[in-house]
Amino acid sequence: MRFFLILSFLSITFSAFSQSKITYLDSLAQSIKKLPVKKQLELITTIPYGNFVAEVEKADSLFRKAEQIALQLEDSTSLGDVVFKQGQLKAYQNRMDESLALSLRAIKIFEESGNLEKAGIAYGGLGYNLKSNNLEKAKQYMQKSIKLLQQANDSVGINPVYDNYGVVLNRDGQNDSALLYQQKSLRIKKALKDSTGLGYSYANIANTYAEMEDFRKAKAYLDTSLVIRNGIADNYGITVNYVQKAEILVLEKKYMEALENFKRCASLAKQYKYLHLEQYCYEQMENTYLKLSDFENAYFWKEKFQSLKDSSNSLKVNSRIEELQIQFETEKKEKLLAEAQTDILTKEVEIKSRTNWLISAIGLSFILALFGFVVYKQQKQRNKQIIKENQLKQALIKIENQNNLQEQRLAISKDLHDNIGSQLTFIISSLDSLKYFEFNKALIYPKFESIAAFTRSTITDLRDTIWAMNKDEITFEDLKLRIINFIEAAKASLLGIQLEVNFVNSKEDLALNSVQGIDVYRIIQEAVHNAIKHAKPQKIVVNFMQNANEVVVEIIDNGVGFYSNGFVTVDRGNGEGGTGNGLHFMQKRAEEIKGKLLIIKQNPGTKVQLNVPLRE
Template structure:
């Protein structure tokens, strides 16, 4: 069964784009309209038509028509996967006009390109700028489109509930106006959320609905994406023959419209089927093609996806060195993308926008109420006299009651907002922990590889029979494979909100067992005293730092101490959890050695833990490393 991590990379997203229209020159308008009608299936001809419109607009010095044409070129260029060039065209449009509809359409197109390039903060700003314009004009169709796009940004960030909320709003709006393209997109995006929740049957149903709409519309790009999505769910269900059929149909369709990003995704999907069937040569060819088109389109999603598939391919072929290299490349690339976007800033940006919008609406309502009240007072004074006074008193009473009702409603909304902000803050803390843990991946893998090299070097000092030598190499090979397993374990830990003492016990025990296999003449002992609260939980970052310090101390004892015995003990004293790692080796003097990365890393991790790290050692008398962590 495929893991959920991999299937998400099989799926695609697509976005409906808003269009602005001008009536400055009929020939220019006609060329633009014709281009926008044919561009999904015939992008080249669409670009040619828009270039004709551009020449006419320049020759007549029609700035508004030129801006309109530039933005439409940006939309078509984005659809074929050239995101930087698409942004350039839409920015040209913004530089030529302040027309609200063209500005909104340009910002929406720029936001979609930025999202595909992994620039999530910039993307959210662009979408919110467009939404503000459509809100002011009460343009319900385009409001739905922007809501759908905002859902895509939050989906990319892993904020699933936010994504579902925005996509559901879009579906309801599209149903009211029977907008087939919008419904196709909304069903597609909601299906992806169901994949996140592992509800595959529901996801497959929605993906097929999306595909039906695309076939009705004869939108080849939309058809290709929907075909890939349906194939992805079949693949997850291990119905690989059905998946292969849908992926190949998608590939042919992407070639017909020369969609580079789509070609990258389709090649990855087909290569994954070959990988599943252990046809490694065919899989490698597909991934090479996918990487070529991913780089050509500058699609961050497809580049990272292809690097992941390369690693999986080499791992399946037992080439763990190459697999490790590609995992590292993927990690470096992912970190570079994450630095460009901060979830907390994005959430705050949207909150500011929504708050400003509500303030404007409240101010407008107050102004309207004041105007109505003044008219009523004048009319009642003229007609009813003294009766008008009583009426005014009744009206004022009603207004006070209504204001109190509005105030109560506002207090409820503020409470809901505070609750949402608390949830967002919690998510951001977890995200920060996961980013810090991901930075430790390279350090961990490096230390394990150093340990493997040390074990191999130690073989030179023993006269070992051939059979034992072969067995020893097998042990070291097994430990090398466990290096890859350790990488997966760390990724798993990133998805945990807490690591218990029991979790640490299992991880440390596994590490000790592997160390026993890879060393000779060293005995290991790991024990936990009965008074230790085994159910106590550390944060994921604290748990990983504790484990890394213990791992570093053991590795140092093996490599440098010439020890024959290494002991690890965990005990508890009231509100303190104490880990000690001791050996009977030669010890060292901190004043006589230059502190290396190992000791520096241990001290750095202890500072992050807010724990006390003690290293007691002297030459000839062994070493004791103690970690003292206060617990609540």
């Protein structure tokens, strides 16, 4: 079920108004005539939401006047406000193409003037208006709106966006998430003591409970909404309440009661010129009569709906009308056939007189069918071409991915050969050399222990390499667990050195390819080992961070420091430097993954910093 609500994105503090001969907008139009234009602009742009939706045509006239004043005064903020409100009014008048154009114009004005807070509000309105045509795009714009308004800490502006985002999630079947955002909005409205806004929040929550088939709660929230709206004479809200009640009754299969509420809503919508809501009610009455198999009334309300329907959707609407007409005519003809069996002779003359008309109709139908067939064949051919193009693109992507994966595995295989192979060769050589030693415990047992330790290190390196080879990509979680395991294993031999690891600003969906993952892991290992072996630190800290386009790893110690020169950038301030196989190993690893390795002198200690670009 689609609940038809449009909420405010600009004003939360609404004022009650009464419907009399001199309305709020009439009074405002008269009172501002003699005021300076700047004051006129201020009063028009701050018209409360409840007032301008109550009289859309009068509001439209005032907003057009305000637009001219804002252009004259070169007031971009007021111009953006009034253009956005014009977009809202066009939605109420069922002129969605104009509404979309005005919303986009307002966003452009706000962004060019650097007013990102109001741009966030406009993005929310744009997303909400797209919910019927492009649900994914609607969610994308509303999420952008929420992000901008949260950054601005604007509880007033974000309040209706939360409410409307709940409606969009409701359409997408995410009822639990919808309820979460609607309850957030309700809490803000209560804090602001926003009586008109509360009417909308209670009604939206009622819709969500109805979708969840909790009709008891749905009716309770809807009744609360109606009490609030009646109390402040909210014409639009009262009108919407009828359609909401009808939709709940449809879910309960109480179709006749639902029809009465749809008709009441349509009548009020027509009176107040809410064309989008009037059209929606006609469509729902058609659907409800279809559930009752009352094709005659369904066809009648479909005709009413069609008269308000956008011309851009005429092909789809005409097809639906034709379907209803066929159903209606079929039922009618079945009844006529039963009557004709008893009076067939008297109908012969009438049948003959219709023959010529039928021939003409058949001829016209044949021409239309032929035209439709040609269009169908052309469209079918285009669809086949599109499918072939997509299949080719997917095949190329698959080949590219396989090539990338093969390159990564070849790189790791080379690492396995160069690193693990050389280590195994060393172990074999060490074992062979033992046969030249005399068996002496004091001499030969330390050799055994040294070979065993080196073998355990080789096994660990081999496991790490196999771990990387078995993965198409290494996620943040994989790397995090591997580093923690390494740190925990290292703590056993630290001899009082404190070791700390931090993961800062890292996202769960971070992914490196297998070569990047193993090289980052090896560089961290080597840097920690170097610090333990050479720097004599009291503490070593490993920081793992993610920026916009790169991963940054820092290994920081507070020891005596170690120097590097030539192949590594070193920030020491005195030109001192040195070399080491461990540093060369880290530099080589960094270059393999197109990373940047910095070794920076600190007071006290040293910082090893690795910057790795993320893959696109």
